[in-house]
Amino acid sequence: MENFEFINAIVLLSNFVIVPALSYGSQLALATLSLTIIYGVLRFSNFAQADWMSFGTMATILFTWLFQSIGITAGILPTALLALPFAIIVTALFCLLIDRSVYSFYRKQKSQPIVLMIVSVGVMFILQAVVRFIIGPNDRKFFDGEKYIVHALDFKNYFGLEEGLTIKSTQLITVIVALVAMISLFYFLQKTKLGKSMRAYSNNEDLALLSGINPEKIVIVTWIISSILITTAGVLYGLDKSFKPFTYFNLLLPMFAAAIVGGIGSPIGAVIGGYVIAFSEITLTYAYKKFFVYLLPENLEPSGLMQVLSTDYKFAISFIILVIVLIVRPTGIVRGKII
Amino acid sequence: MSKFLSCTNMTGGYGGEDIIHACDIEVDKNQIVVIVGPNGAGKSTAMKAMLGMISLKEGILMLDGSDISKLTPQDRVAAGIAFVPQTMNIFSELTVEENLEMGAFLREDNVQETIEELYNLFPAMKDKRNQLAGELSGGQRQQVAVSRALMTRPKVLMLDEPTAGVSPIVMKEIFERIITIKNSGVAIVIVEQNAKQALNIADFGYVLVGGENKFSGEGQELLNNQEVRKSFLGG
Amino acid sequence: MNEELRAPVAFTVMAILLAIVGFTQSWSVSLSVINLCIISSIMAIGVNLQWGYGGLFNAGVMGFTALGGLTAVLVSHDPIYEAWDKAGIGIVISAIIFVLTVTALLFVFRNIENKQIRNTLIILIIVFGLIGINNFYGPSIDIIESINPAKTGFLGGLGLPIIFSWLIAAVVAGLVAWVIGKITLRLRSDYLAIATLGISEIVIAVVKHEDWLSRGVKNVSGLDRPVPYEIELQQSEWFLNLVERINFSKLEAMQSLSSRQDLLNDLVIDSSGIFVKLCYAGLFFSFLLLIFYLSQLALNSPWGRMLRAIRDNEEAASAMGKNIFAQHLQIFIIGSAIIGIAGAMLTTLDGQFTPGSYRPLRFTFIIWLMVIIGGSGNNLGSIFGGFFIWFIWIEAEPLSIGFMNMLAGGLEYDNPLRMHLLGSAAHLRLFIMGLLLLLALRFMPRGVIPEKIQKK
Structure with missing residues (x-):
């Protein structure tokens, strides 16, 4: 009996903390990677990045609708996965158009990073308008296919436990896709000539020029990679929850927090930061009462909710961590670029 | 017959007042040319002018018979001029081997052979090939910096104070390697603070003062010149 | 255009725009816009002190505004x-x-x-x-x-007159700015932006969710007013006489006594609203002038010159032994205090405190837009930017609807495209804001009323 209590507690924790945090963390890690790569190569904090996420997701939704209307689906998988590559192309092209028409001017002027950051605020407003104009400001669900991999009820019956474990297919898809994306990115950066030249350019721009590395090519590749990552992150998030421009916009803050906590400019740091923020948000706002009820003998059972912070503060948590990191270790967990 | 690289009448600066005035520098294959002079004499500026990193008001630069005066720094790299800056001359966050590969970025052929050659030239690098360049000692960083520049198989190698901040033993070693590189057929231009040691290995030397050619001549000749000794070499 | 002329021309154009609204929509609308324009201008001056003079990017504007609003509640509400x-x-x-x-x-x-x-x-x-x-x-x-x-x-609060809260808001915002500044001002400029943005997010989360302090999203309404209530005016003798005297000719023209009385009633109701708004405008405007005057005074003092010297060349200033951090901290506190005042004024004007309406990212950047378009480093420019951008933000909606109607001109009434276009008109103003910012940065980076180049 004692043992069952323990297993119940673990299942409970997996269901409400570990599985959701893993999938949210993967989404955040991908998004943060795109932010940090822009920062590392183009050297500015891109405030428009969350709205690129909206844009990419919107493009995916439009392609999904198109495919569904002509009867193409992906079977048990969501159709959005088929639409994703097309959406990435559209997003990347739009990114490059904005780069040509807006950012490149300031790059040539060798403007301060802060100026580019303010410019990105302008781009942010325009993207918000474009997304809301095309698809509207409302909540959209675009998930289709098989919804659950493990259902709580089946799990309970099968194992004879009190607690059930639910794993949504979107959660598994998120983790797999994110892993594939991260591994490919790290392979690209570490093993290919282009990837190495990107790192070289990020590390020492002048010397990269002296080695004959073409900066314009690096810039283009950077935007393309950023589009791939941010669109994928947005689609995974939208499949898992839903798509709403304002919600996506609000993800900008956890993204920045994750980037700085991990060490801005460092891809590994971005991944670590993404998971750190996701896990903190969920573990600090989860009410552990039931968990302890399972674990502790009856006379020691807690009376309160056993919650560190109310869920109202979910968004604030990333910033509390950010502030602590800024005070204690301003370079982030993995030593980032420069501060 | 003019030299392999000849820069004549270079005049210009960073946009404000001119820093170099009608400055001439020439170098031939299998030759080491050293530029010395007091602080602020325009030594580095002259080198940057040769690399195209500042725009000159006047001056003609000829490389192997063709005019390179209008080329961008990158095109000059492609034309066969390699440069080792004084500071920030390595990719500190890349491994030693990646530094070399980046040096060869413009080359399409197999670069592994050149990498092996350089490992033979600087054996210490070979053991550290997979370490981050930023973690190496000062002398080893300098080796990486020079090797990165050599990866393009340049015809002209320019070094801006390659021995700044290294110990006398390392300095000696670096100069020895530079002679080895010279003997492989490369034209070498060095800007140096350590004038005595540099002139010792130089085939030809220029003394710049106030942005102008003050003296020039063979290395030993300059070393023996009373006036040069008094003003720059400390007697 | 001659830079000397830019300020008068800009303000004349602004006055004309507001007058057009007064004539075509109504004076009541125009005055509402003006009141918010003045508050925006004060916020813009606060941001301008930090950015234009100190080179500090404070993205926590809404946090300080919310603090000001909270102070207004805590000072004026009965305990x-x-x-x-x-x-x-x-x-x-x-x-x-x-x-x-x-x-x-x-x-x-x-x-x-x-x-x-x-x-x-x-x-x-x-x-x-x-x-x-x-x-x-x-x-x-x-x-x-x-x-x-x-x-x-x-x-509840202290039960004091709400106008006291304006000054107390400055103190509260200044104190919080001191803490934030201590933490963040040693960071690079873009880190500073993200950190201040995050901290203001935390401040707003607290105001929103600590119901015992601020009632949270349940809002606090019915706050005390520094100006008379419309209903009081409508019942006071002197106001009735005033309205009667101003509209004498209109009233004379009326034939019957009863229609004359009806007209007078309407006029009194309209005028009382306008009178109240005028009172607010007068109050706000005198504060704006005061803050503007004090800012100018400070910036032309040796202290202000040193600040600009630091902004223009941090290394040189540091080499000269100036304590950059202390200077930055001072200007950060002063700028934030001014934003706090504006926040308290905003809550005073609304007569209620609605934590849900503080949207950190969006409104913060609108204030920024005001400073940049107006001309960073010029307080007069910030005042103009405050008026101009707020005006555009308000008027963009009717204009967008008009524009969309024009676009959809040839379409049937229930054509889906037409419905979509009209439904999306509200988003056009985001587009206008973004475009204005990009155009200004590209073609007029010094703003409409640029900073005067100081004679050496």
Whole structure:
């Protein structure tokens, strides 16, 4: 009996903390990677990045609708996965158009990073308008296919436990896709000539020029990679929850927090930061009462909710961590670029 | 017959007042040319002018018979001029081997052979090939910096104070390697603070003062010149 | 155009635009816009001091605005004695524990060298602090929030006239800015932006969710006013006489006594609204002038010159032994205090405090737009930017609808495309804001009224 209590507690924790945090963390890690790569190569904090996420997701939704209307689906998988590559192309092209028409001017002027950051605020407003104009400001669900991999009820019956474990297919898809994306990115950066030249350019721009590395090519590749990552992150998030421009916009803050906590400019740091923020948000706002009820003998059972912070503060948590990191270790967990 | 690289009448600066005035520098294959002079004499500026990193008001630069005066720094790299800056001359966050590969970025052929050659030239690098360049000692960083520049198989190698901040033993070693590189057929231009040691290995030397050619001549000749000794070499 | 002429021309154009609204829409609308324009201008001056003169990117504007609003509530609302009686002591005790915890943390952080001991102590202090606070805090807020929750359910305020809150807001915002500045001002400029944005997010989260303090999203309404109420005016003799005298000819033209009385009634109701708004405008405008005057005075003093010297060349200033951090901290505090004042004014004007309406990202950047379009480093420019951008923000909606109607001109009434276009008109103003910012940065980076180049 004692043992069952323990297993119940673990299942409970997996269901409400570990599985959701893993999938949210993967989404955040991908998004943060795109932010940090822009920062590392183009050297500015891109405030428009969350709205690129909206844009990419919107493009995916439009392609999904198109495919569904002509009867193409992906079977048990969501159709959005088929639409994703097309959406990435559209997003990347739009990114490059904005780069040509807006950012490149300031790059040539060798403007301060802060100026580019303010410019990105302008781009942010325009993207918000474009997304809301095309698809509207409302909540959209675009998930289709098989919804659950493990259902709580089946799990309970099968194992004879009190607690059930639910794993949504979107959660598994998120983790797999994110892993594939991260591994490919790290392979690209570490093993290919282009990837190495990107790192070289990020590390020492002048010397990269002296080695004959073409900066314009690096810039283009950077935007393309950023589009791939941010669109994928947005689609995974939208499949898992839903798509709403304002919600996506609000993800900008956890993204920045994750980037700085991990060490801005460092891809590994971005991944670590993404998971750190996701896990903190969920573990600090989860009410552990039931968990302890399972674990502790009856006379020691807690009376309160056993919650560190109310869920109202979910968004604030990333910033509390950010502030602590800024005070204690301003370079982030993995030593980032420069501060 | 003019030299392999000849820069004549270079005049210009960073946009404000001119820093170099009608400055001439020439170098031939299998030759080491050293530029010395007091602080602020325009030594580095002259080198940057040769690399195209500042725009000159006047001056003609000829490389192997063709005019390179209008080329961008990158095109000059492609034309066969390699440069080792004084500071920030390595990719500190890349491994030693990646530094070399980046040096060869413009080359399409197999670069592994050149990498092996350089490992033979600087054996210490070979053991550290997979370490981050930023973690190496000062002398080893300098080796990486020079090797990165050599990866393009340049015809002209320019070094801006390659021995700044290294110990006398390392300095000696670096100069020895530079002679080895010279003997492989490369034209070498060095800007140096350590004038005595540099002139010792130089085939030809220029003394710049106030942005102008003050003296020039063979290395030993300059070393023996009373006036040069008094003003720059400390007697 | 000659730079000397730019300011008068810009303000004339602005006056004409507001007059057009007055004539075509109504003077009441025009005055509403003006009042918010003035408040925006004050915020813009605050941001301009930090950015234009200090080179500091403060993205926490909305946080300070919310603090100002909260101060307005806490100063002007009547105290809820019942709540204080039953649970005030618990809140006070938890506040004391909080202060003690923070002090202890700071002490440990500064004085204990050994890392292991330090970290253990920090964790212990945090754990005990949390337990202590939770012991008193949780039960107390439950009691407070249960007292007449539909109307109060919070501690209330001091019951002072709301106008005092403007000054107190400056102090509160300044104090918070001091803490934030201590943490963030040593960071690079773009880190500073993200950090201030995050901290303002935390401030707003607190205001939104700590119901015992601010009633949270249940809002506090019916705040005290510094100007008369319309209904009082409508009943006072002198106001009736005033309206009658101003509209004498109109009233004379009326034939019957009853229609004359009806017209007078309408006029009195309209005029009372306008009169109230005029009172606000006068009050706000005199504050704007005062803040503008004081800012100019400060910036033309040796202190202001030093500030600009630091902004233009931080390294040189540092080499000359100037304490850059202290200077930055001072300007950060002053700028934030001004934003706090504007926040209190905003809540005063609304007569209510609505934490849900503080949207950090969006409105913060609109204030920024004001500073950049107006001309960074020029307070007059910020005032113009405040008026101009707020005007555009308000008027963009009717204009967008008009524009969309024009686009959809040839379409059937229930054509889906037409419906979509009209439904999306509201988003056009985001587009206009973004475009304005990009165009200004590209083609007029110094703004409409540029900073005067100081003679050496």
